[in-house]
Every structure is written in C-alpha cells, then in structure tokens.
Amino acid sequence: MIAALPPSLSFPELTSRAREIFRLVVEGYLDNGQPVGSKTLAQLGAAAGVNLSPASIRSVLAELEGVGLLSHPHTSAGRMPTEVGLRLFVDGIMQVAQPTxxxxxxxxxxxxxxxxxxxxxxxxxxxxxxxxxxxxxxxxxxREPQLAQVSLVPLSPGRALAVLVGEDGGIENRIMDLPMGVPPSALIEASNYITARLAGRTLAQALGQMQAEIASGRSALDAAAADLVARGLATWSEDGFSENGRxxxxxxxxxxxxxxxxxxxxxxxxxxxxxxxxxxxxxxxxxxxxxxxxxxxxxxxxxxxxxxxxxxxxxxxxxxxxxxxxxxxxxxxxxxxxxxxxxxxxxxxxxxxxxxxxx
The missing domain is CATH 3.30.450.40 (GAF domain)
Incomplete structure (x- = not known):
C-alpha cells in the first residue's frame, strides 16, 4: 500500500513500481491529453521493462488516486494527473530535454x-x-532611465516644450504651462541648471537634489528660473515619471x-x-x-x-x-x-x- 501523502509529499515515499506507473500516466496524459487506461499502461510498462498485469496496474492506480496524485474522470476508465500530481512530477521525476x-x-x-x-x-x-x-x-x-539633457523650448505665450534626452538615446517630450512674460533667458537658465544636475542620475534622484537646493536657497537661480524648475517638477510628478511609477x-x-x-x-x-x-x-x-x-x-x-x-x-x-x-x-x-x-x-x-x- 502507498502511505497517505501529506501536502509536503516527496517522491521517495512512493514505491519504485508506483513511481514508474505514475510517470507513465503523466507522460501519456501530457502527450495526448487523454486519461490513460490500465491496458495502455501495461503496454507502455512492458516497453519500459515494467511487466505488470492490467489488474495489478489498476490496483496501483487506485492507490495513487486515493492519495490525490491521479483523478478518474467519470466518462473514462483511465486516469489523469491532478494538479498536485503534476507538481510532484515536475519537481521530482521529470527529465528535461534541452532545446534542439x-x-x-x-x-x-x-x-x-x-x-x-x-x-x-x-x-x-x-x-x-x-x-x-x-x-x-x-x-x-x-526602469527610469538616466537622463543626459533637458531643454525647455518656448512654444507660444504661456507654453513650453520640455525635451528630456536619456543617456540611452531615448527622448521624451512634455508640455509645460508657463506664467506670462517669462523671458527666453529664464528657460535657458532653467535648462542648464537641470541638465547640470542630471549627469549620472535618474530623474527622480536629480529632482530630489533640485528640490532641496531650491528649498534651502542654495541654488543660484533667479526667481523666474526657479519658478520654471518648480513647474517642471510638478509636470513630471503628475506624469508619473518616478522610480516605481511606470x-x-x-x-x-x-x-x-x-x-x-x-x-x-x-x-x-x-x-x-x-x-x-x-x-x-x-x-x-x-x-x-x-x-x-x-x-x-x-x-x-x-x-x-x-x-x-x-x-x-x-x-x-x-x-x-x-x-x-x-x-x-x-x-x-x-x-x-x-x-x-x-x-x-x-x-x-x-x-x-x-x-x-x-x-
């Protein structure tokens, strides 16, 4: 008899005969998708050197079914592996074949x-x-790319295009809202300031440094350029451009x-x-x-x-x-x-x- 199998069953708990019959059932099922009967198993077993009568095989099949490794569809006399049986086959008996x-x-x-x-x-x-x-x-x-350059390009009164260039050559464009009357020099100053802090960093890392500098008054930006950087931070944050947001x-x-x-x-x-x-x-x-x-x-x-x-x-x-x-x-x-x-x-x-x- 096969001992009742706990959830942590391992194949050594099966007899060699039961293990071989189980293998034949699983491989036969995976090959054609149909339950495997005792007569078929007797033929497969003989070819594999397991000489058992259909009656003996049926006895082992019943035991394997009793411990939850095989199931018995009501429309068929054959057996097929349960999910537990498939898991044990994959983990404990399957021999992989390398790709051709x-x-x-x-x-x-x-x-x-x-x-x-x-x-x-x-x-x-x-x-x-x-x-x-x-x-x-x-x-x-x-993953958030490391960025190499940011350019703020005026589009129309009140709008600018933020162009982000990654070290991998990728480019992302974002539209920014601007306060009226922002001079082109402020866009250039903000672009240079941000780009200088992107070298070797992800955008999230650079944003953290820029925010800290502006908040502490350590940045050399004038008020207009500082406002542009803050607006850019808001635009990028809303866009979900963060370490884990993509x-x-x-x-x-x-x-x-x-x-x-x-x-x-x-x-x-x-x-x-x-x-x-x-x-x-x-x-x-x-x-x-x-x-x-x-x-x-x-x-x-x-x-x-x-x-x-x-x-x-x-x-x-x-x-x-x-x-x-x-x-x-x-x-x-x-x-x-x-x-x-x-x-x-x-x-x-x-x-x-x-x-x-x-x-």
Missing part, C-alpha cells in the same frame, strides 16, 4: 529582429509561442494557441482565459513574482490566482543585464497539459539569450 538546434535558431532569429528592442522582444515572444504551442509573453519592467511593457503573442480542443469544449473556460489575458496588468503582476526568482518558475493551474479558473499553467524565467540585474521576464502561458520537460528548458534558453541581447 532548430529551436535555438528560431529563438535567436527573433532576437536578431532589426529595429527597436520592442520589435526583437515581440519576435522572440512569437517564436517561443510557435515552438511551445502556447502563448508567449515577455515583460519589460520600465507600468511594465507586456508583449503577448500566440494567444490563439490556448484555444485547444479541450478549451473549445468548455466555453466558460475559454471566456475566463480570454478575460485573464485581456487584463495585462494582472498578467504582469503574476510575472513579477517570477522576476524575484533565481531561476525558471512554474505555476500549475490554481497555484496562481489569475489563471485558476481557466486551468492554465505559466512557465516564466527572469532575464538579466550584464550587471546581473533582472530587467524583465519571459515565459509561456498554456494548458496544464503542456510538455513541461520540453518547454521549461526552452524558456530558460530564451531568458539567457535575452540577457545577452540586453547586455
């Missing part, structure tokens, strides 16, 4: 997409989606892959799944959990609240820049019945490749 040369080449082609970095990320997400038959996702947390960029490709035959037979699951994907901020929040991990994370079904109702799994891995800082997350969203042994190393390889691209 063709799979690596497809991912690397996406990374070589010309143009902005977003184009390469989108192409990589699409390639990962095609290879895994899941939805590919890439999250790029927006929303992440989330790229999703291949969502149609999630609408498999099983999903189409359950319209409520389809509706729930599409609603989940539509809520990109919630998807980003889920991926942000993986961002804190040291390696690839796997969320199976109800282990994540977002996809609990749709019965989907998420495999996600953080990717890092040359300094080892996590700069984003890449992964896939698919049915709980996905090929974890193949997809997990594929996601891991993509994360490593993205890290090389980001540099």
């Amino acid at each position: 040369q063709q799979e690596r080449a497809a991912i690397e082609r996406g990374l070589s997409e010309p143009g902005p970095i977003e184009a390469a990320l989108a192409a990589t997400s699409a390639a990962l989606s095609d290879l895994s038959a899941c939805a590919g996702v890439v999250m790029v947390p927006q 929303r992440p960029v989330l790229i999703v490709r291949g969502a149609a892959n999630l609408l498999d035959e099983a999903a189409l037979n359950d319209l409520e699951r389809v509706r729930s799944l599409l609603d989940d994907l539509e809520n990109k901020q919630s998807v980003a929040d889920l991926l942000d959990v993986a961002r804190q991990a040291d390696a690839t994370r796997i969320f199976i079904g109800s282990e994540n609240r977002l996809f609990a109702l749709s019965g989907s799994s998420v495999i996600a891995s953080p990717y890092r820049d040359r300094d080892g800082r996590v700069v984003g997350v890449v992964g896939v969203i698919g049915p709980t019945r996905l090929n974890y042994a193949r997809v997990v190393p594929m996601v891991d390889f993509t994360a490593q490749s993205l890290g090389k691209l980001i540099g």
